[in-house]
Amino acid sequence: MIKVNGLWHSYSKDNIYAVKNVTFGVEKGEIFGFLGPSGAGKSTTQGILTGLLPLQKGEVYVGGYDLKKPCDDMFNIIGVSFEQPNVYGKLTAVENLEFFARLYDVPVNDPMHLLKMVGLENDAKKKASEFSKGMKQRLVFARSMLNNPEIWFLDEPTAGLDPATAGRIKEIIRDRNKKGTTIFLTTHNMYVADELCDRVAFINDGEIVLIDSPRNLKLKYGDRLVEVEYREEGELIKETFSITDDNERQKLTRLIASGNIETMHTKEATLEEIFIKVTGRGLK
Amino acid sequence: MKLWALVVKDIKLSAKSNYTYIVLVFVIVFVVVAVFFVPDEFTNDPEVFVHAGTEGLLSGKIEKALDVDEVVFYGSRDEVISNMKKDRTSIGVDITTENGKMVIEFITQGYESERLKKILEAHVMGWAALETGYEPNSYVTVLESNNPDIPANKGMLPVFLVMESAFMGFFMIAAYVFQDKEEGTIKAYAVTPAKIWQYLLSKVLVFVLFGWVSGLLATIIIMGPGIRYLQFMLLLTSASIFGSMLGLIAAGLFTSFTKAMNVIFVVAFVLGITVIPYYMPSFSPVYIRILPTYPLLFAFREVLFPTGNTVLVYTNVLGYLAASAVLFYIANKLFEKKLV
Ligand SMILES: Nc1ncnc2c1ncn2[C@@H]1O[C@H](COP(=O)(O)OP(=O)(O)OP(=O)(O)O)[C@@H](O)[C@H]1O
Numbered sequence A: 001m002i003k004v005n006g007l008w009h010s011y012s013k014d015n016i017y018a019v020k021n022v023t024f025g026v027e028k029g030e031i032f033g034f035l036g037p038s039g040a041g042k043s044t045t046q047g048i049l050t051g052l053l054p055l056q057k058g059e060v061y062v063g064g065y066d067l068k069k070p071c072d073d074m075f076n077i078i079g080v081s082f083e084q085p086n087v088y089g090k091l092t093a094v095e096n097l098e099f100f101a102r103l104y105d106v107p108v109n110d111p112m113h114l115l116k117m118v119g120l121e122n123d124a125k126k127k128a129s130e131f132s133k134g135m136k137q138r139l140v141f142a143r144s145m146l147n148n149p150e151i152w153f154l155d156e157p158t159a160g161l162d163p164a165t166a167g168r169i170k171e172i173i174r175d176r177n178k179k180g181t182t183i184f185l186t187t188h189n190m191y192v193a194d195e196l197c198d199r200v201a202f203i204n205d206g207e208i209v210l211i212d213s214p215r216n217l218k219l220k221y222g223d224r225l226v227e228v229e230y231r232e233e234g235e236l237i238k239e240t241f242s243i244t245d246d247n248e249r250q251k252l253t254r255l256i257a258s259g260n261i262e263t264m265h266t267k268e269a270t271l272e273e274i275f276i277k278v279t280g281r282g283l284k
Numbered sequence B: 001m002k003l004w005a006l007v008v009k010d011i012k013l014s015a016k017s018n019y020t021y022i023v024l025v026f027v028i029v030f031v032v033v034a035v036f037f038v039p040d041e042f043t044n045d046p047e048v049f050v051h052a053g054t055e056g057l058l059s060g061k062i063e064k065a066l067d068v069d070e071v072v073f074y075g076s077r078d079e080v081i082s083n084m085k086k087d088r089t090s091i092g093v094d095i096t097t098e099n100g101k102m103v104i105e106f107i108t109q110g111y112e113s114e115r116l117k118k119i120l121e122a123h124v125m126g127w128a129a130l131e132t133g134y135e136p137n138s139y140v141t142v143l144e145s146n147n148p149d150i151p152a153n154k155g156m157l158p159v160f161l162v163m164e165s166a167f168m169g170f171f172m173i174a175a176y177v178f179q180d181k182e183e184g185t186i187k188a189y190a191v192t193p194a195k196i197w198q199y200l201l202s203k204v205l206v207f208v209l210f211g212w213v214s215g216l217l218a219t220i221i222i223m224g225p226g227i228r229y230l231q232f233m234l235l236l237t238s239a240s241i242f243g244s245m246l247g248l249i250a251a252g253l254f255t256s257f258t259k260a261m262n263v264i265f266v267v268a269f270v271l272g273i274t275v276i277p278y279y280m281p282s283f284s285p286v287y288i289r290i291l292p293t294y295p296l297l298f299a300f301r302e303v304l305f306p307t308g309n310t311v312l313v314y315t316n317v318l319g320y321l322a323a324s325a326v327l328f329y330i331a332n333k334l335f336e337k338k339l340v
């Protein structure tokens, strides 16, 4: 559904690039995560893919549309949720959605229904300028679903939301994905990426460092560890064993045989730890 | 109809905007000032500057007869005129004798009302006949011959209309687009299948509507129903469109109002300076006459106070529409290239 080949972008049109030689593809029905620290070039990439930024160098196809020849028709099949809560402050929530709904050539969702989905049904008639940041964020999210997009671009959809609301948003994302929507999700939140994405791309300093499924990444880069609490001569001892190391594995086996274990957890590396391992820097 | 959705939205937004109220207040203040504060003629008797180029007995009689506060005597006709140019509310009278007959020349500024001139003439002529026993000849000389008879308060109307249509359109449309840029809603629009020209045209239409409401309101109140409203609407519309187009260009060139501020003020100043030659035709250098608001002022004056120069009106209408078409094309290109 999305094909990006050798994408470069410079805001200053010189040799300072915000995005460098980015190449990836997103299959139909996939949730693809774009994970990287602030300033890595995530929003820039999304901007180019959604036609907001000009395509300077490289090939980009979105839903079969070549971004070199921009075509308004593409916007009937994509939905874009922005990082910035960009709504008309002077209009009410429902007026905001009603206005945008009229700009599509395809059947659209009922604005009230969408507001209900994101928990804004009671604030539908409130001016958006009176909304909190999280409420505006949800309004932007709801707006991106107006045209039932086949390809859905989400830039930090859960940033700044409380856990319950964030959970609700994630639920909607999973739900639509099950119905076949392809999702390009930009975030620097590794938990969100881990929970939702079929595959993630690590992006750092404008470059994609690696692309794989969260599970494979953990298998490949994370030490697989087991954390054990056991009693020895009345004392509680906590110890971590690597199951990739032969010695430690044998020690663990002996310990299990002794029957003194009180608790036992497998401990896998987080995406953040892997990111640090690969790039030498954190996600923050 | 995407364009209709846009127009409805833009009207809703402007109905909730402070700018709109500023414009409305401006209209009301202007109308109130024009109707109540600026007299439609000089209610204070204007000063009359007199040169009596007669001799002997007659001269004495004139001075005695005209011994009132408003009359100032000067030694020559030239002096009368040069002083009239300093005091634009004054009126001149030059009295001479020719072949034994008294000749009275009335020198006017050009913008006195017909009524005032009649009163003055009747007054002076009556006096002359009565006091001197002469039956004088008289004629009128107008200092600024291209000043038609326009009462001061109505004479302000073309200036107001240019401000209201071209100027307001320019300022407000730029302000509104910059607000969309700031809020980021222009990005949200850009990822819908609607077109840029629709976005831009909607704004223009809304400000044309604005121009109509405020321009018509003021004009109907001040001029009444008796003017050529078809010509008036054509001119008002084309001027509003033109002003809006300039605003779109300014909004397309910059990313925020702050960055565009300097340019906007320079443009506003340059366009506004044409008011000077409108009021003082003796100062009308070429570099001011080529500014687009210069012909516009005179075209509005022609519509409101016709002198028969209808061509001027229609050339303006066509000129502004043609220029607007070009500017609209450029604005589209600007926004296509750099929407956010
Ligand atoms: N409008 C712009 N003009 C110039 N440079 C920009 C602009 N927007 C972003 N950049 C630069 O491009 C680089 C990538 O920015 P981008 O917004 O894509 O990062 P991001 O990964 O989305 O970060 P965040 O997680 O903070 O949203 C940064 O160095 C940033 O300073």
Ligand SMILES: [Mg+2]
Pocket: A042, A043, A044, A083, A155
């Ligand atoms: Mg970003």
